[in-house]
Structure formats: structure tokens, C-alpha cells
Amino acid sequence: MSQALVTGLNGLSYAFILFLLAAGFSLTFGVMGVLNLAHGALYMLGAYIGLQVIASVHQFWAAVVVAAIALAIVGYALYWFFLKKLYNKVPQQGVLTIGVSLIIANVVLWIWGPISHTMMSPRGLTGAVHVGSLGFPIYRLFVVGIGVLVLALLWYMQDRTRVGAIIRAGMDNRDMTVSLGINYGLVSTCVFLLGMALAGVAGVIGAPITGAYPSMGDNLLLLTLIVVVVGGTGYIQGTMLGALVIGMLDTFGKAYIPSVALFFSWIVFLAVLLLRPSGLIGRKVF
Amino acid sequence: MAPLLETKELSVHFGGLAAVRSVTFGIEPGERLALIGPNGAGKTTLFNLLTGQLKPSGGKVYFKDQDITNASVFSRTHMGMARSFQITSLFPEQSVMVNAMIGLQGVEKSRYAFFRPIFKDRVLTSAAQELLESAEIWDLRDEVVSSLAYGQQRKLEIALSLASHPDLLMLDEPSCGLTAAESADITKRVRALGKKITVLMIAHDMDLVFGVAERVILLHYGEIACEGTCDEIRSNALVREIYMGSRKQPGGV
Amino acid sequence: MSDERKRSTVETAAVAAPDAVAGRRFGATTMQDAGVVTVVAIIVLLLPLFIPSFVSSLVTKIMIYGLFATSLNIIWGYANIPSFGHAAFFGAGAYTAAILVIKLGITSFWLGLLVAIVVSAAIAAILGIPAFRVFGVGAGAVNPIYFLLATIAFGELLSRVAITIRPVTGGSTGLSGVPKAHIGFGSALSEKQFYYLVFVLGVICLFLMYRILSSHYGYALRGIHDNEKRMQALGYNTWLYKYTSWIIAGVFGGIAGVLFCYFGSSVIPSQFAMATSDISFLLVILGGTTVFFGPLVGSIFYVGIEYVVSIYLPARWPLIFGGLIVIAIMATPLSRQRYQGLGPGVLLLWRWLGRAVPRLWRREIAEAPSPKRGV
Numbered sequence: 056m057s058q059a060l061v062t063g064l065n066g067l068s069y070a071f072i073l074f075l076l077a078a079g080f081s082l083t084f085g086v087m088g089v090l091n092l093a094h095g096a097l098y099m100l101g102a103y104i105g106l107q108v109i110a111s112v113h114q115f116w117a118a119v120v121v122a123a124i125a126l127a128i129v130g131y132a133l134y135w136f137f138l139k140k141l142y143n144k145v146p147q148q149g150v151l152t153i154g155v156s157l158i159i160a161n162v163v164l165w166i167w168g169p170i171s172h173t174m175m176s177p178r179g180l181t182g183a184v185h186v187g188s189l190g191f192p193i194y195r196l197f198v199v200g201i202g203v204l205v206l207a208l209l210w211y212m213q214d215r216t217r218v219g220a221i222i223r224a225g226m227d228n229r230d231m232t233v234s235l236g237i238n239y240g241l242v243s244t245c246v247f248l249l250g251m252a253l254a255g256v257a258g259v260i261g262a263p264i265t266g267a268y269p270s271m272g273d274n275l276l277l278l279t280l281i282v283v284v285v286g287g288t289g290y291i292q293g294t295m296l297g298a299l300v301i302g303m304l305d306t307f308g309k310a311y312i313p314s315v316a317l318f319f320s321w322i323v324f325l326a327v328l329l330l331r332p333s334g335l336i337g338r339k340v341f
Numbered sequence: 342m343a344p345l346l347e348t349k350e351l352s353v354h355f356g357g358l359a360a361v362r363s364v365t366f367g368i369e370p371g372e373r374l375a376l377i378g379p380n381g382a383g384k385t386t387l388f389n390l391l392t393g394q395l396k397p398s399g400g401k402v403y404f405k406d407q408d409i410t411n412a413s414v415f416s417r418t419h420m421g422m423a424r425s426f427q428i429t430s431l432f433p434e435q436s437v438m439v440n441a442m443i444g445l446q447g448v449e450k451s452r453y454a455f456f457r458p459i460f461k462d463r464v465l466t467s468a469a470q471e472l473l474e475s476a477e478i479w480d481l482r483d484e485v486v487s488s489l490a491y492g493q494q495r496k497l498e499i500a501l502s503l504a505s506h507p508d509l510l511m512l513d514e515p516s517c518g519l520t521a522a523e524s525a526d527i528t529k530r531v532r533a534l535g536k537k538i539t540v541l542m543i544a545h546d547m548d549l550v551f552g553v554a555e556r557v558i559l560l561h562y563g564e565i566a567c568e569g570t571c572d573e574i575r576s577n578a579l580v581r582e583i584y585m586g587s588r589k590q591p592g593g594v
Numbered sequence: 595m596s597d598e599r600k601r602s603t604v605e606t607a608a609v610a611a612p613d614a615v616a617g618r619r620f621g622a623t624t625m626q627d628a629g630v631v632t633v634v635a636i637i638v639l640l641l642p643l644f645i646p647s648f649v650s651s652l653v654t655k656i657m658i659y660g661l662f663a664t665s666l667n668i669i670w671g672y673a674n675i676p677s678f679g680h681a682a683f684f685g686a687g688a689y690t691a692a693i694l695v696i697k698l699g700i701t702s703f704w705l706g707l708l709v710a711i712v713v714s715a716a717i718a719a720i721l722g723i724p725a726f727r728v729f730g731v732g733a734g735a736v737n738p739i740y741f742l743l744a745t746i747a748f749g750e751l752l753s754r755v756a757i758t759i760r761p762v763t764g765g766s767t768g769l770s771g772v773p774k775a776h777i778g779f780g781s782a783l784s785e786k787q788f789y790y791l792v793f794v795l796g797v798i799c800l801f802l803m804y805r806i807l808s809s810h811y812g813y814a815l816r817g818i819h820d821n822e823k824r825m826q827a828l829g830y831n832t833w834l835y836k837y838t839s840w841i842i843a844g845v846f847g848g849i850a851g852v853l854f855c856y857f858g859s860s861v862i863p864s865q866f867a868m869a870t871s872d873i874s875f876l877l878v879i880l881g882g883t884t885v886f887f888g889p890l891v892g893s894i895f896y897v898g899i900e901y902v903v904s905i906y907l908p909a910r911w912p913l914i915f916g917g918l919i920v921i922a923i924m925a926t927p928l929s930r931q932r933y934q935g936l937g938p939g940v941l942l943l944w945r946w947l948g949r950a951v952p953r954l955w956r957r958e959i960a961e962a963p964s965p966k967r968g969v
Contacts, residue, residue: 090739137924146676147923149742150875153678153868154919161913273868277750280743318754321747328744329724392827418829430827432820443817446810447829455811462810505829 057189062310063303068195070302071202072264075257076275077282077294078209079250085288086222087243089138090149094254095276096156096163101126101258102267103163106174115177115259122255130251134244156272164269171268194263201260205253209291222246226289278305281324287337296335343406345370345539346422346509351390351400352563360386362563363400368509371536375554376543377574379583383563384543385427388513391541392424393417404509419448423507427514427543429494431486431501438482440497441469444504476500492523499527510534512542516549528552551575559583630887630944631800638793642786654789656890656897657796658853663877663889664803665846670875671883672807673839674819675729676738679745680874682721682752683714683844685866687851690714692769692861693762703775703791707852714848718841721748726836746868753866768862775856792853799846804886806842815839847874876915879922882935891937 080094101122108118133155141147175181176194183190213219225232225239233239265271278301286297301320308319327334344367351364361383368374376384389395391402393414401410404420412420432440442459445468446452460466473479476496486494499515515531516524524546531540531553544550550557551571558568561583567574574580638657642650662684669675690710694700725748729741756763763769774782775791783791806812817825818832825832855861864870873896881892899918903911922935 084739088739090742137920140924145738146742149676149678150879151920151923153872154916154923157872157912157916158920159916161910161916165910165913277746280746284740284743315758318751318758321751321754325724325744325747325751328740328747329727332728332740394823394827413831414826415829415831418827424827426824426827430821430824432817432824434820435816439813439816443813443825444828446814447825451810452814452830453811455806455809457810458805458808459810459813460808465810501824501828 057187061189061191062307064191064195064199066303066306067299068198068202068264069306070298071199072257072261073278073282073302074202074295074298075205075253075260077279077286077298078205078291079253079257080279081283081286081288081291081294082250082253083247084283086226086246088143088145089247090145091133091138091152092149092276093133093152093156093159094279095274096159096272097126097129097251097254098258098261098275099163099267099272100129100159101255102174102262102265102271103167103172103258104255105259105262106172106267107167109174109177119256119259122259123252124255126251126255126258127248130248131244134247156276160269160272169269171266174262174267176263198260198264205256206291206295213291218242223289278320281320284324284332284334285327287334290336293334293336300335344368344403345372345405346391346541347403348391349401349403351387351397351402353386353390353395354398360563361390361397364560364563364565365400366558366565366568368539368541370508370539373531373540373553373555374542375550375557376541376560377545377550377557378560378566382560384560385513386563387560388424388511388543391511392422415447418505418507421508422511423502423505423509424511425498425502425513425515427517429491429498431494431497433487434485436483436485437473437478437489437497438466438469440486440501441472441482441504442466444501445469445472448505472500472504492519495519495523495527499530507538509539509541512540512544514543514545516544516546524549630941635797642789647785650789651785652897652901654785654792654857656893657792658850658857659873659877659897660890660893661796661799661853662847662850662874663881663893664800664887665843665850666874667878667883667886667889668803668807668815668843668846669836669839670878671888672812672819673815673836674822675836675840676742676875677745677843678742678868678871678875679747679749680843680847681866681868681870682745682749683718683847684851684854684870684874685749685752685756685861685863686710686714686717686844687848688855688861688865689756689763689769689851690848691852691855692772695772696769697762701773701776703777703856707849710848710852711845714844714851715841717752718844722837722840725840726833746871749867749871753863756863756866763863764861766863768860768865770860772855772859772861788856792857795849795853799849800887800890803842803846807886811835872915872919876919876922880918880935882937882939884935885937885941887940888935888937891940892935895936 076094076098080091083089083091083094104125105118105122108121109115133152137151137155138148141151176192176197180194180197183192184196185191211219213222221232221237221239221242224237225243265275282297282301283294284297285300286295287293300323304319304323308315347367349365351361352359353361364387376387378384386395390397393409393412393416397410401408403409404417404422407420409417409420432443435443442465445465449465451462451465470479470482473482476499478493478496478500481489481493486497489497495515495518499512502510502512512531516527519527525548528549531542531549534540540553542550542553554571556568556570557574559566559574559580566583567577567579569577638653641653662680665683666677666680669677687710690713691706694706694709700706725741725744728744729738756768757766774784775788776782777791807815814825814830814835817828817830818835822832851865854865877892877896878889879892880895881890882888896918899914900911903914907914
């Protein structure tokens, strides 16, 4: 029972990492309708860039910032050279971003080599908090904290700010929003870049937990897809819920019944996709 | 005689907006009925309800005395309904000939034939030829539809709606975007359709309406505002107020 | 109808059929398709006599991939059902054949093929029901995102199943040691004999697919591609067409999988997964979706590049693969969809040859001194 609490914290922190990752995807998918299947590879890029920065200057927060900026730049290049020309052609976007993800994955492999890297949690965040006989790793508590902060910020932006209102309007009816004189193109591009930066941040923050290895892009992409579909798009709460469900399911599954844990999430994914495609808390797409 | 098509209190809501409210009307076999109304009145929405592209929130639709309210779009075509679309809806990457053949096949058993090359089907190719010749676009048969002029596409659009040999032909703004000469041509064609076809038509072009229709229904904000013969509609002050504005009417203001 | 009018209608109809555009949107006629195919078939038949065996093994791979890609094109190019999970069927075919031979000791190639066809069809039939609930006019969102994600899920799920049920499927390392194919008489096939088996099966399958796609059914698929809404309004049960085309594509994909199993002598879980699906749609897009043998052309190009890269830059293959995808997509002039890919290029070349050669021939005859002329 008490061990379950520790597993629970692991699940929760994992859920928040998934949330940070999926939030970026959810924004681009929900807001722009863009299918960016390179998202996992971008997370990986963020993790490796962060790793490099830490290895060079030993500054964790610098790594986070650099990764965020680097990904925003890469994201913009992706938009400018490719995605702009594929407006509304969803299968083509999917195919293109798959190609991009393969390129990024191989470039990362080329630069940093095939060995997995473990990133130590930054000094000051190592160790554990002890409650009775249980040890709760501080870094995991930190991840939960950051996750809650980002969730709160995004939720606030969605519900309380003008930008959020514009985004919600645009999701409902893009043409109308544009015809009201709102530069929706600019807003959606900014949201896209925000999503990219978020992936970079997630990469650096998540690396001590998920590790950094050459094939991580694929795994994380698939997890992202599952989270976004299960939770639903359009509402940040949906993405959080999806991340919670999948994060907990995956962690507890691996801890208690590892043999089926592998495709538990996939069954849930298919079930939601086919029975309630809009997701648990998604905008009604169907 | 029982009406060919009948609706009872048909309505549809989108969220808070009632696009079509409680519409009850019928059309007799052989009749020519026109549906007019300002933009946004719900005419195309009503068509979509009748053809099954949209499911109603309430009410019923009857065709040939059968309740088709929940019938699928394609089964209604097999029962004898056909429609044309306001926004030209063709097969843009195929040739005109292929468009005609696809159109004709829709109600034939052969549409499931999966081994015979389609162009060896002489029955189909000659039927397609007949269809295209009567629409006067036979010489365009090898042109890809996306390269045709708008007027030529409209001709094909209407030809396709006749391809299934319907009992009820529903035309949605058949002369939309056409020149006066082309509209007059459409008017002539619709008039030439035999009594075996019943015609329900949405139109803005009053020459078309008065040239073809025996009865007119005016739709406003999703409801039937008034109906009557052409003369009754022409002289109705409410109609003029709602819809006709400053258009010069034959014999009117 | 007067006799004269009747006669001229019949005449016109007779002229109309070969005259009218018989091929797909690109405008190829049946004669030209047949011409290209005959020439290529002859080349392929005679090839092993002239070239070293590693080349014929590459050509075998080209044929298998060509079959795989053409089967995807049935739904991707013709019916406009883009699938990111076609490898599900490929893997199903491959694993069925391997399991039958290795685990159950059934060495007959034909039996393996038959069972694989049934299994692929069954999987397609089962997966197709939920898949088309989230795709298509009247079914769900017209935006195919959810369908694409579902197809990804299918492949990944099957790959994970293969990893999990180790006793049957050999787990994450798969099954290896598939013996050479046994076609019922004589001993197991040598590599060269397998080449001809693949060729014969490939030709049969391509022929079947071609006939299906040129039939009434096939043209209905093209109609659905262009305008599903109108098809329904014209009386077509579009769901039925999409569902059956999905199954047909799955069956032919499964056949390709069986051949690949014998080709590589092994099966691994990634044959269900995205890694293999990526190849399938790269071939389709590279070769062109608008011409029947486009994917086959894409396959030739792909296998060629893969081979060259495997010699000089093997570590960079995923990068080049990704690059090919990016180039293939971006190089599509999206406004001129008809010319997308390498396939139409080949067709244009063929037609140009078809005009240029007779012209040259005629010029030779015209330039020869004619005894009848006075000059």
C-alpha cells in the first residue's frame, strides 16, 4: 500500500511530463488542425540540446531556455518551408512530418552518438523527501510542480485572456474570426511556436525521468497521440486528463502487470477513438 | 392523389439556432414547386433534410407514402429522389464522360461489377452518350471537368441529377452564377421535362421561377411565410416586403 | 428512332468507347498501359540470364514492394483513404506464412498463401468496421486525422501483440529460419526459381488489381475519391465501397507480406509497425498516386537508392529516407495533382516514344526514293 504511494508519485510526475509534451501537440493540432507527427522527435531534440547545454555550462535553467528557443526556431523553419504549403492537407502533413522526424532522429544520432545518456537531475533537486519509511524523489515533486504551473498558466490563457478567446473562436470558425479583423494567422503561428517551445522544455525537464536515447522520439510520439486522443483536443483540461489516465495506467501497469502494460494504453486509445472519438473532455468533433 | 413528397413539422436546430422550423408542405406528382426566400432562410438546409444529408431534430418526411425521415441518402436516390447542388458538385479529376457514367451507374446493379472493364459496357456508354447529348455537352466528353467553364459544369451538374431517372427532381439554384442566356436555357430545359418528373426547385431568379413553377413557397427564417400560385405570390405585399425589394416584376411595380 | 439515327448512334458509341478516356485521370489508354507492362515484363523475365544474382534478388524485392505499394494505392490513390498502417496487413501475411511453416510445420507455399489471404481479409474486415466510423462524409469528421491515428494504432497494436505472444510469434526477435518456398513438386525453390514465382504471382495480382480498378466498382472508387457527397446523392453506398476496397487492399498487402517472408527468411515485429508503413506510403507518393503502375515505379527507385545507400552511407539511411519523403511530398505540384510522382513521368516518356518512334519510322520511308514519283 505504501509502495503504491511512491508509484503514485512516479505516475503523477510521468503524467505531467506527458502533459507538457502533449500540450504542445494539442495546441498545434487543436488550434491549427495541423498533424505534426515530428513532435516526438522534437522532444528528443530538446532533450539532447538540453543535455549538451548542461554538459557545457552546467546550468539547468539555461538548458531549458536554450532548448525552448532552439525548438521554436526549428518549429518556425518547419512551418515556413513546409507546413505553410500544406494548409488543410492533413495526410500530406502527416507524411511530411514523419519524414522530418526521421531526419531529426538521425541527425541527433549523428551528432550525439548511439549511446543513451542519463541526465542527472540538477544539483539542488536531487535526493528525496522522506515521509515515514517512504522516499519521494525531490525531482519528481519538482516536475509535478512545474507541470501544475504550466497547466495553470495555459488554463488561464485559454479561459481568461483575449488570446485564449481568439483561439477558441478560431477553432470554431476560422473564416469568421479572420473576417472580424483578427490576425488569426499570426495568433496561430505564435501558438504553434509556443507548442514547439513547450516540447523543448518538456524534453529537458523530462529527460532525467524518461532518459535520452536515440529511439525515444517514436515512443514519445505514440504516447502523445494516445494522450491527446484519450483526453480530447480543444481544452487544456482534456490534455491533462488524458495525460493523467495514460501516465497512471502506464506506471502502475509496468509496476504490477508488466507483461500487458505494453499495450494497455493502446487498447484504451483504440477504445476511445472508436467509442468516443472526441475524447473524454474534448470539443465535439463528431 | 397522395402527395409524392410530404413533410410534417420538419425542423432542425444547430445549437440555439433553429434553421428550419416546423415546415409542413407537400408536393403532388407532376407538380412544379418553387422554393424562394432571402439568403439564409433555410432553403438549402430544407433540401438537405429532404435528401437525408442532414438529420432533422423533429418532424417527419414522407416519400411515396413511406417514412424516410431516417433513411440514408443513397437509399432515397434508389426510391426516386435526385438533387442538384447549388455549389457545383462534380468529379473534378475525371472526364465528362466518366462523370456521366458514374452518375448513371448509381442506381444500376452493375455498379458493383468489379471485373469487367467499364468501357466495355456498351449499355452504359451509350446511355452516357444520350445523357450528354441531351445536355449538349457530348463534344466535351473527354475534357477533364476541372478545366471546363462554369456554365458547362452547370450543364453537367443538372445532367447528373437526371441520371438516376428520378421521380422527384430537386434543383438547388440551377441557374446560380449563369448568364441571362444560360438561365433562359435552363428554364427551357426544365419546362421540357415530362409530366412523369416532379420538380422541386430553389431559385433566386424570378424569371426561372415564374417560367417553371405552378406553385411557390416562400421561406423566411426557416418557416413557411406564405405559399400560393405565381400570381398570388407576385401580388402578395408581404412577399414583396420580405424578399423582392426593388426588383421590377413583370406587370408589377 | 429512324434507322439512320440508330445506325449513327451505334457507330458513335463504337467509336466513343476506345476514344473516350479509358485510363485514370491521367488519361492513359488501356493500350498504352498494356504496352508498358508488356515491355517491362519481358525485361524482367529475361533479366536473370544477364545479371549477377544479387541484382535479381533486388528485382525480387522491387516486385514485392511494388505489389505492397500498389495494394496501398487502391485505397490511398483511388478511393482517397490515406492509411498510415498498411503494414498491419503486410505483417499479418508475413507472420501467418512464417508461423505456419516454422511453428506448425506446414511447408506448402500455397497453403500458407491461402491462409495468409484469409487472415489478412479477416483482420481488414475487423479493423475496417471501427475505422470507417471516424472517417468519411456522414460518418464522422471529414478531417481524416482520427482515421490516420487509428491506422497508426492498428499497426502499432499488432506489432506489440507480436512482441507479447512470444511462444507463437517469437517475441521481439521474431521468427527466423523460414526455409525456401515449397510449391508442391520438386524440391524447395532456389533463389532464381523464387524470382520467377514472385514474378508470376506479381503479374497475376497486378492484373487482378488493374481489372478491379478499371471496372464499374473501380470507377465508383474514383468517384468517392473526388466527391463522396455526390456519390451518395447518386445512389452509392459509399461506406460499402470504402470497406470492401480496404479489405481488397489488405488482402493484396498480405500477399506481399507472404512473399517477403520467404524472401527475407524471417519475420520481425516491425513489419507490422510504422517503420514498414512508412515505406508503403513513400513508394506510393514517390511513384505517383494517379497512374496505376506509379507505385511500381516508386518501388524501383526506392530499392535502387536503398541499395546504393546501404553500400556507401548505411548509417545515414533514415536521414535519406526522411529526405526522400520530404522531397516527394514537397515536389508534388499540388495544383497539378495529375503529374505528381515519377509514374506520370514514365508514362509521358512512353507516350513520347510511342509518337517519336513511328514518326522516325515514317520519315525513313518517306525519304526513300519513291518509284512512283516523277522527280
